[in-house]
Amino acid sequence: MPSPMFQRCALTLVSAACLLLSAQAQAKPFKWSSASDIPTLDIHSQNNALGNGVHAAIYDSLVYYNSKTFKVEPRLATSWKEVSPTQYRFTLRADVKFSDGSALTADDVVFSLERARAKTSNFHVYTQGFSRIAKVDARTVDIILSGPNPVLLNQLTELRIMSKAWAEKNKSVDPKDIKTKEEYFAHRNANGTGPFMLKSWEQDVRLTLVRNPNWWGKLEGNVTEIVYSPIKAEATRIAALLSGEVDLVLEYNGDIAQAMVEDSDIGFVIPKEGSQLNSDNLCIPKGAPHPKNAHAFINYLLDAEAGKKITETILYPTPNDAAKALMPDAYKNNPVIFPPADVLAKCEYAKFNSELQPKYEEAFTRVRAA
Amino acid sequence: MSGALQDWKSQKKPFAAVVTAPVFWLALFFVAPMAIVWLYSFGQNAGPADIEISGTLDNYKRATEWLYVSIFLKSFAVATLTTLLCLIIGFPVAMAITFAAPKWRPWLLLGIMLPFWTNLLIRTYALMALMGTNGYMNKGLGELWEGASWLRTLVGMQPLDAWTPVQLLYNNFAVVLGLVYVHLPFMVLPLYSALDRLDKSLIEASLDLGAGHFKTFMQIVVPLAAPGIVAGVMITLIPALGAYLTPDLMGGTDSQMIANVIERQFKRANDWPFGAALSFLLIYAMFILIAFQSMRANKVKAA
Incomplete structure (x- = not known):
């Protein structure tokens, strides 16, 4: 004393x-991690929560949940109306471009929704009740249902849109069959209309997304690059996360x-x-x-x-x-x-x-x- | 108990030889420092590093203000709840060890004592890593939640919202959980020693004579284990009342216990006299608890 x-x-x-x-004003890569890597970049091959989240950054769907209100909001579709209880008409956003520069058309939407219904797709749960997809004109698409469906919009939030021409050119018309090990273009590469585009993906090591300069929307926040690295070892990951325990x-x-x-x-x-x-x-x-x-x-x-x-x-x-x-x-x-x-x-x-x-x-x- | 044990009064010299060392030890390292702290409690600050022992009672007057009394009461409530939970959890554990096969008993007891091989601080940090918002508990719950969400999508329902971690740490719940975790062995061991001495033929007799299991437990086992229960309660309640580390590390902003307030008086506030007064009030409270217990024990002996 x-x-x-x-x-x-x-x-x-x-x-x-x-x-x-x-929080910080300076733009730096947003780095994150969890236990395993995404299974594939093919948007219709595996219905996996982590993969879907990553896909949603690269590929847009017709409608999507507002992350704050969790209400369905327009995305690639700007409006929709019920023509009859079993027929919904979607109007597509104008001037939307894929990251390879090609323009989005009704053909791409029809192609993608049909692709989600293909045999090798794992997204059948979201296309349940779909009877037919029909192009009306270059910016209008009809979804014809086998019966009235109150959750159609919710289903569409998980159905992302891919370029038809790109898929045909790269022999990726059908979703990658997850049971086969063969190389597949749409499994390793991506071409979407979303806010981010794929920069590189080294499976199980690092996935890097960069901002899509041609995105039609306006992105909140200052993230210009997203780096995802899976960390398998629980202890290592916890140690990394623990530093985020307090803000x-x-x-x-x-x-x-x-x-x-x-x-x-x-x-x-x-x-x-x-x-x-x-x-x-x-x-x-x-x-x-x-x-x-x-x-x-x-x-x-x-x-x-x-x-x-x-x-x-x-x-x-x-x-x-x-x-x-x-x-x-x-x-x-x-x-x-x-x-x-x-x-x-x-x-x-x-x-x-x-x-x-x-x-x-x-x-x-x-x-x-x- | 045994005739071989001689009364210490007739064997003064050997008794003195044995007792001198511990008495000296206690006097030097317990009584003397406590006496100094006791004297401080009647003093006041005379400078940043000097205390003038003026015989004032101001510190005690301040310590009995409602603010501090309410913290005492809260500490007492937390300690009581901890003790109660330890008793409820510890009794079946002690019973199980008592009735386990003899070759298993040492291993089970070892299991109870195993946590003592690690420092309390390390154990507390381990608990914190377990209970954090990014901890293993929340991870496990999150996995279950995702599983449920996936099952819902299988049957065509909407998936659940994303899992939001539960705040397990930094609240009063965490303090009580931490205290129960730390003090459970203190409850189990006295209970075990009481139950171990219990004559099991009494239980058989009670069951033979038509009493149910619950009645046998309440009227035979519990009264016979009473000394163990009382010992376990005291040995849990008193340290829990003075708990410092657990509320400090695992508690939230509203989880302060009296020991945390005392610590701040000695450190940040640099008000040693007031801290000493608070400490002694806590010690007096513990004295009263122990006095009650020994009065009760004497009554039982006399009866």
Whole structure:
């Protein structure tokens, strides 16, 4: 308890206490992971939740669920009407292009819906009750049902549209038969009208999607690239996920700078009202038996090379100009490590106030007891 | 009990030889530090690092404000619930070990004690990894949910919405679960030792004389195991009342227990006198619990 009187000495590390946010304005690849890879890129071959999710980023369906309201909304079909209880007429969006540049037509829709009904398709559950698909004109398609169907629109959310010409050219008219091992063009390649297009897919390793510049819609968010890498080992994946267990922490900038090296999806924010500054000090207690050794140690720490090595690890702002001069620009210009002067001007050192501190803690206890 | 055991009063020298070391140990490492803390509780801060022992009762006055009393009561409620759950879970476990084949018993007891081979902190972190929103429990539930969703699509129904993880950690539920997990062995072991000594022919006699299983349990097993139950309850309730680590790591913002408040007085608030007063109130409460128990035990002996 009786803390020795400290004699303040040399070296000061300035650091701002702050907040860390997961959102970030800068565009970076969105990386995600789960246990297994998608089975195929063929949109009608395997009805698999993970695969369907990825397909939906590349290929559009006629209608799709709004991700916030979960209501069915127009996608490739802009409107639809019930001609009779067993006949629905869909009007297609104009000026939609596949990622290979060809235009979407009613033929592609008829072809794709029929493809979902093919023998090797695994999407029969979504085409149940379909009797016939008919082209009315270049932008109109009829779905003729074998009986009234109240869930037709819901079924259509999982039926994605592929280019007929592309499938014919690449011998992928029928969905890939999952029982065979033969190579298949539509299994490894994709050509959709969706917000993203396939950049590369190395099965079980990495799937990369990039934004489709010609997409008809307007994408919310700033994701320009999606990288999916399946991680099979449970423990590895959990460890990777655990870092996402909390979204917000109160931390010093150096600790966050260290974390940002490992996880690019972390940001650092100083409250606009300002924050608290803290310094680590090297102190020699009064009456210490070996002050010479302490001085030698401090001298060593103040050496430029030693300071550089320390700084490379801790990523806090070093007060040692000689060490800072040796550091790369990525460190010197890092706004997390060296916040702008106007932000720092609002920050101040905390002073221990023995009167207020217990009251502050009591207020904190009161909040937590409420 | 046994005639071979001699009264310590007639054998003072050997008794003194045996007892000196533990008494010295207790005095040096328990009584003396506690006395210092007790003195602090009558003091006040005279500077960042100095406490003036002025004999003031202000700390106790502040500690008995409703804010702190309510936290005491909450800690007591959490500890009681923990003890009750430990009793309900621990009794069948102790029964099962008692009635297990003799060659299995040491292994079952080992199983109860196995968690003690690992540090409490590690065990708590393991529980947290299990219960997090990205933890194994939520993973398992998510898989089941997806399975159900897939079954629905098979019969042509709409799939379920995406699985949203359940918040298992960082609330009062997590604190109670963590405390039960930590304290269960403390309940099972005294129960086992009481049940093990129980004369099993009494159970047979009760069943032979027409009492049902439940009646035999309530009227024969429970009364005979009472000393074990009382010991188990005390040995669970008291540490649970002072639990610090579990609510700190697994609790939410509203899960503070009295030990967490005490810790803050000694650290962040730098108000040692007040922290000492709170600590001693907690110790007095535990004293009262133990006093009640020994009074009861004396009464039983006298009867």
